[in-house]
Amino acid sequence: MAVIGVDKVSKSFGRLRAVCELSFAVEAGSCFGLLGPNGAGKTTMMKMIYGTAARDANDGGTIEVFGFDPARDELSIKYLSGVVPQENNLDDELNVIQNLLVYAKFYGLPARVARERIASLLAFLELSEKVKARIRELSGGMKRRLVIARALLNNPRLLILDEPTTGLDPQVRHLIWEKLRQLRSGGTTILLTTHYMEEAFQICDRVLIMDKGRKVMEDHPQRLLEQNIERYVLEIPQEHAAKAIDGRRLPEAVRVDHAQGISRFYCDDLDRLKVVTDMLNGQAYYLRQANLEDVFLKATGRGLNEKQ
Amino acid sequence: MRSSETIPYPHLAWRLYSVWYRHMRVYTKNLVSNGLPPFLEPLLFLVGVGLGLSRYITESMDGMSYITFLGTGLLVTTAMFTASFECTYATFIRLEFEKVYDGMLAAPITVNNLIVGEIIWAGTKGLFFSFAVLCILTPFGIVRLPQALLAPLVGFLTGVMFASMSLLVTSFVKTINHFNFYMTGFLSPMFFFSGVVFPVSNLPKPVQLVAQIVPLTHSVRLVRAVCLSRYDPGLLANLAYILVFVAVFGALAVRRLRRRLVS
Ligand SMILES: Nc1ncnc2c1ncn2[C@@H]1O[C@H](COP(=O)(O)OP(=O)(O)OP(=O)(O)O)[C@@H](O)[C@H]1O
Ligand SMILES: [Mg+2]
Numbered sequence: 115m116a117v118i119g120v121d122k123v124s125k126s127f128g129r130l131r132a133v134c135e136l137s138f139a140v141e142a143g144s145c146f147g148l149l150g151p152n153g154a155g156k157t158t159m160m161k162m163i164y165g166t167a168a169r170d171a172n173d174g175g176t177i178e179v180f181g182f183d184p185a186r187d188e189l190s191i192k193y194l195s196g197v198v199p200q201e202n203n204l205d206d207e208l209n210v211i212q213n214l215l216v217y218a219k220f221y222g223l224p225a226r227v228a229r230e231r232i233a234s235l236l237a238f239l240e241l242s243e244k245v246k247a248r249i250r251e252l253s254g255g256m257k258r259r260l261v262i263a264r265a266l267l268n269n270p271r272l273l274i275l276d277e278p279t280t281g282l283d284p285q286v287r288h289l290i291w292e293k294l295r296q297l298r299s300g301g302t303t304i305l306l307t308t309h310y311m312e313e314a315f316q317i318c319d320r321v322l323i324m325d326k327g328r329k330v331m332e333d334h335p336q337r338l339l340e341q342n343i344e345r346y347v348l349e350i351p352q353e354h355a356a357k358a359i360d361g362r363r364l365p366e367a368v369r370v371d372h373a374q375g376i377s378r379f380y381c382d383d384l385d386r387l388k389v390v391t392d393m394l395n396g397q398a399y400y401l402r403q404a405n406l407e408d409v410f411l412k413a414t415g416r417g418l419n420e421k422q
Numbered sequence: 423m424r425s426s427e428t429i430p431y432p433h434l435a436w437r438l439y440s441v442w443y444r445h446m447r448v449y450t451k452n453l454v455s456n457g458l459p460p461f462l463e464p465l466l467f468l469v470g471v472g473l474g475l476s477r478y479i480t481e482s483m484d485g486m487s488y489i490t491f492l493g494t495g496l497l498v499t500t501a502m503f504t505a506s507f508e509c510t511y512a513t514f515i516r517l518e519f520e521k522v523y524d525g526m527l528a529a530p531i532t533v534n535n536l537i538v539g540e541i542i543w544a545g546t547k548g549l550f551f552s553f554a555v556l557c558i559l560t561p562f563g564i565v566r567l568p569q570a571l572l573a574p575l576v577g578f579l580t581g582v583m584f585a586s587m588s589l590l591v592t593s594f595v596k597t598i599n600h601f602n603f604y605m606t607g608f609l610s611p612m613f614f615f616s617g618v619v620f621p622v623s624n625l626p627k628p629v630q631l632v633a634q635i636v637p638l639t640h641s642v643r644l645v646r647a648v649c650l651s652r653y654d655p656g657l658l659a660n661l662a663y664i665l666v667f668v669a670v671f672g673a674l675a676v677r678r679l680r681r682r683l684v685s
Binding site: 127158161164165166167168180181182187188189190192193194196197199201203204205206207208212215216217219220221222264265 | 427429430431432436437439440443444447448451520521522524525526527528529530531532683684685
C-alpha cells in the first residue's frame with residue numbers, strides 16, 4: 115500500500131517551475147530518497163506533501179498522503195507525520211525539554227504522556243544528558259537529533275526528513291542512519307532528501323533523482339547503479355591523462371568524460387581500465403567501483419546550472 | 423481513494439491554545455526582565471509626569487482630576503504598545519530570522535490557527551500590561567475597585583485590536599526598520615490625539631474627526647467608562663467599532679500573512 119502518492123504535480127514560483135509534473139509513490143514501511151542538485155525542487159516537493167507549499171491548482175496534479183489531500187486535510191496529514199525541516203528551527207529561548215514540551219502541546223499530548231515520550235525519545239537519540247541544556251549550548255549534531263526527536267513526538271507513521279545529515283560529522287551521520295533504520299523496521303515510512311549518495315545507498319529502498327523539477331530516474335539504489343553506470347571508474351588528472359593517452363586508442367567499451375580537471379574512464383571490465391593505467395608511466399590515478407554519485411552526476415550533469 | 427479514517431488531531435480551541443502556550447512559555451521564561459517593566463513604567467510615568475505636572479493643571483478634564491484622566495488613559499495605551507511591539511518587531515523576527523513559524527507549521531495547526539493564536543496572545547499581553555497599570559493606580563486611589571477590575575478586559579480588546587492591525591502592517595514589511603514609520607508615524611501621534619493626555623473636544627474640528635476614526639480613542643472611552651462606572655449607550659458604538667475593526671483587520675492580516683508562510 116502506498117502511503118504517499120504523487121501524480122503529475124507541478125509547482126511554479128512566478129515563471130519559475132520548481133517542480134514539474136513529478137510522479138512517484140512511497141510504499142508503507144519503506145524509505146524513499148529524493149536526490150537532486152541544489153534547486154532541483156526537493157524541499158518544495160516535500161512542503162507540498164505536508165501542506166506548507168501549495169501545488170499548482172487545476173492542472174490535474176494530485177497528492178495523496180494516507181489517502182488525504184494536503185490541500186484539504188493538512189491537519190490529518192500533519193498529525194500522522196513528523197517533519198525534520200532543512201534548517202533547524204528550534205526555539206532558542208527555550209531549553210531542550212521545554213522545546214519538546216511546547217511542541218507536544220500541538221499534538222494534544224497530556225503532560226504525563228508527553229514527559230514519558232520525551233524521556234524515551236531523548237534516550238533513543240542519545241540526548242538524555244542534555245535535557246536541561248540551552249539550545250545555544252548544543253552542537254550541530256545534537257540540534258539535528260533534537261529536531262528529529264521533536265518530529266517523533268507523536269509516534270508518526272510517516273517521517274519526512276529534509277537533508278537530515280547535511281553538515282554533520284561521520285559519527286553522527288552513522289548514528290542517525292542507524293536510528294532511521296530502526297524506525298523503518300518498526301514500520302515507520304520514511305521520505306528523505308539528501309546530497310550524500312552513500313546515505314541514499316545505505317538507507318533508501320528506493321531513490322528518485324530529480325533535476326530542474328523533473329524526474330530523471332527512479333529505482334532501487336543497487337539497480338540504479340547496475341543499470342545506469344559501468345561498474346568501475348578510473349580517475350586521472352586531466353593533464354596527465356591527455357599526455358598519456360594522446361592519440362592512442364583506448365580499449366573497447368571504455369567511456370571517457372572530462373570535467374573539472376579530471377578525466378574519468380568508465381568500464382564494466384576492470385582489466386580494460388588496467389590497460390589504461392599502464393599507459394600512464396607511473397602517474398597517480400584512482401581506480402574504484404562506480405557509486406551512486408557517478409550515476410547522479412551522469413544523470414544531472416557535472417557543470418552547475420543557473421539554479422545551483 | 424479518499425480516506426474515510428477520522429484522524430484525532432486536536433480541535434480548534436486546543437490548537438489556538440497550543441500556539442498561545444508556546445508564546446506564553448517563551449515570555450515567562452524571563453519572568454523578571456519581562457514581568458517587571460510593565461509595573462515600573464506606569465509608576466515612573468505617574469510619579470514623573472502625573473504628580474509633577476498635575477499640580478499646575480487644576481482644571482478638571484471630562485469631569486475628573488488630571489491624574490485620573492491620564493492614569494485611566496495609560497491603562498489602554500500600555501496595551502496598545504505592547505501588542506503592537508509583539509506583532510511587529512517580535513513577529514517579524516520569528517518570521518524572518520528564527521523560522522519559528524516554519525517549525526510550528528509542521529505540527530497539526532493551520533496558518534489561520536497560528537495567526538489567530540498570535541492575536542489572542544497579544545491580547546493577553548495587553549490584559550497583563552493593563553493589569554500592571556491597575557496595580558499601580560489603585561494604591562494611589564486614582565481608580566477605584568471593584569469597578570476598575572474590568573479595565574484589563576478593555577486592555578485585552580485593545581491588545582487584540584492593535585495586534586490585528588500590526589500583523590497587517592507586518593505582512594507588508596520587508597526590512598525590520600520599516601516598523602519605525604509605523605511606531606513614530608502612527609502610534610505615537612495616536613497617543614497624543616486620542617484623548618489620553620488631553621481631551622480632544624477642544625481641538626480643531628478636522629483633528630477631532632481624525633480622533634474619531636483612529637482605534638485608540640474607542641479604547642480610551644471604554645476604559646474610562648468602566649473605571650468611573652459612567653455607562654451610556656454611546657459606548658456600544660465604541661465596542662462595535664473595536665469588534666468590527668478586529669474582524670476586518672484580522673481577516674486581512676491572515677490573508678496576507680498566509681502568502682508569506684505558505685509558498
Ligand atoms: N518561496 C519561494 N519563492 C520563489 N522561489 C522559490 C521559493 N522556494 C523555492 N524557490 C525556488 O524553487 C527552486 C527549487 O527550490 P528547492 O528549495 O525546492 O530546491 P532543493 O532541491 O530543496 O535545493 P537544495 O538542495 O538547495 O535544498 C529553486 O530554484 C528555488 O530558488
Ligand atoms: Mg532543499
